[in-house]
Amino acid sequence: MKSNMKLIMVSVILLFYIVSVHAIIITTGETVAARGSDVVSVTLLKYEPIPARPGNYLDVYLKFDTLIGSVAKDAAVWFEEKFPFSIVDPSKKIQSIGFYSGVNDAIVKFRLYIDPAAPPGINTVTFRYTPDQHFPNQWRTAEFDVDVQLSDIILSVDKVQTLPETVKAGEIAELKIVLTNNKNSALRDVSVKLDLNELPFNVISSTNEKVFPLLLSKKTIEANFKILIAGDTDSGVYNLPITITYSDDSGKSYTKKLVAGVIVDNIPDFLINLDESSLYRKDKPYSKLPTDKVLLSVTNTGSSQIKAFSMELLDTEDYVVLGNPLMTPTNLDPDDYETQEFTIHVQKPVKQSKKVPMKVKIRYKSSFNNKFESTETVMLTLLTREDAYKFGLAKKPHTTCIFILVVILVIMGCLVYRKWFKKKNKT
Template identity: 30%
Template sequence: MVDNKNEGIVNKGIVKLQSVFAVFAIFAMAMFVIAGVSTAQYIKPEQNVISGLYISNATYYSPYPAEPGKYFDLYVRLQSVIAKGSLNNVSCWIEPSYPFSIDQSDQSRFDVGNLATYQEVLLKFKIRVDEKAVTGSNDLVLVCSADGKQQSTKLPIYIQAHDAVLQITNVESTPSIFEPNKVGEVTLTLDNLASVTLKDITVKLGIENENIPFAPVNETNEKRIQLIESGNETKITFNLIALSNAVAGTYKIPVTITYYDMLGKSYTKNAIIGLQIKTQPDLLVVHDQTTIVKNNAKSIVPISIVNRGQSKVTFVTAELLEPHEGFTLLGPNVYYVGGINSDDSQTAEYEIFVNTTEKYIMIPLKITYKDELENYYEQVENVKVNVFSKEDAIKYGYEKPVATDPLILGIGGIIVLYLLYRFVWQKFRKKKKTEFNE
């Protein structure tokens, strides 16, 4: 009979069975419990019979593996295997040792009472694993006594951290900044922070996207490592080329790492690394001669700044420097241009009065700007500006002589005819009319 103090597994962690039917029922229940959890592991004890009690092969613990700093449930299924009669005063308990322990609020000992031949009992223990436990198999001691005899056996419990962490701890590129159409190396340092060996490691760079201007050289974008032992690190190097049409900037490169622990459990880790590409800026500064500059006259001088580089430049500022030879600056000497895209231009305009004996003047300009990586640049240019006299402007076709301009001549002729009609002809008609009346 079951002692009144021994309740069901839900309340006290013990179930006592009286019939063959119940034996099959408890076996089915155990199978259902195992199927209902994500992981569980059957236990093969050091000795499967102690104190006349057979430790069934349905004994298991869950979850599997046990994790440092967490609990696991141990289900021990015992059966009386004496030839006849019953086992009296049956008691079983756990004698925990590091890294295992049982909280004071949880039951560590079960006084089962008497068990008839082939009668079974299922005990449930809640075990804590120390947070500093190392990966590996550790023995948990189960002790049982019956009829005044006491024996023990060891139950192997496997401990492993749930998250087998493989981390990228360092990224090195040579050169530190890539240039278009040049080859470099990217080295990743992988550190096994798990307490177990990790194996079948695959590292893949996500450079398939057309917006990422990198390609592997003489290899693929995927590499494999056989294993990394716990606490060790391994370096893996990729040979990459920056594409010839690459634009300067910082590019985010996805990295996917897949690997397995020694139990065959798979893991996937996604990370992002950054690689930079630098292109050499190339600015052309010239006088935009859509308008001419005349001597002894006020002029607006347009200076065209052309971006011949592959990448955009930003914060472009033009400053007209001293000395001002052959001209007088009439407006501000600093002109903010802003950003200039590749293969594009912007104009800075200065208002000056020209007074020179030369055929040209030199405009000293300092151009400052930044590239896409926020690198600062400064260049000084002496921009040649041709100066035209009135005669030269007519000579080279920038202006037309007033006397030979058909439009001006036509307009002038119309004006003359109108004046003749208005003043001369009208006066003449009036005089003739007066004489006739007389």
């Protein structure tokens, strides 16, 4: 009986021990599941680079840990995307640690991208973590400060261009100004303003100022203006002042000044005239097939210099050019003129008065050495003998004078003959 009682007592003690151990194990497991973030922690080990730069990458290193004696069965750390940080590789947004007992360090790395418009100063990066991914209510939040600093801000002017590159008085040109933010921070209130005082230009279809509220890092903007060149603008290079202002996210203002060169290159104005022709001279009889000289002149009637001006008189069916048909190239200042003499031969008899077009090829350069070539027409009037007499371009023979001259010649002939005849009879 006593032995049975001892056996029963041992069995009860063993059963109590087994139940107690099982209860302890269950209690420990429930504690991890229930306490969650109380038994695990995430700390910021480091981030690189320091300081962080807007528009750059940021490597964040986190240390995952548990309380002494606690075990994480399926731990994980998750990046929570908030401005100005974003994950570079979306597949690595959640870093799984798995079973963790605290024996070894659990280090996780996140590669982030900092928005170019990130404000300078302290920015918060946010993570969530859990000891067991199978329990949604176990996720906790950890936030860490990241120092974001601006680098030296450089706003470059990549291009200042007029389209077309050279403009003429009275034309509309487009002025294009290309700006690039080369650094790693956003710029705000970028203003491009033209100073048109004392210049023969006017902005049309807009004001003389363009404002861009935000220019992100590494981005480019274009400020376009349509400019009307005044009709009386002389050829030349005009310096157009441009003022660029902007500010960074800290509120600091910057000013950049530059000068754009606008080239006004007007097409030269000139006038070609027939100054004189020996075909019209009053002191010379008119010929039906004249071979004679014409004198052409050119006058610079514009406001800019004409360079390397030359004329070439071309042959036509009405005439041919004899001798040198070319004029030696010369420069013509405003209001200056030059002449060139050509010798021509009219091809056909003139049965009635008519105007003959003389073809003159013109070659010249503008004040900025732009080449031009054209063919001009100068009218040459060919007259019949009667019309030449009528307009006083040739002297009509006077019949009375001719008669008197004939009489004198006859009398002189008679006297000579009489003297010769008497001399002959004496011999």
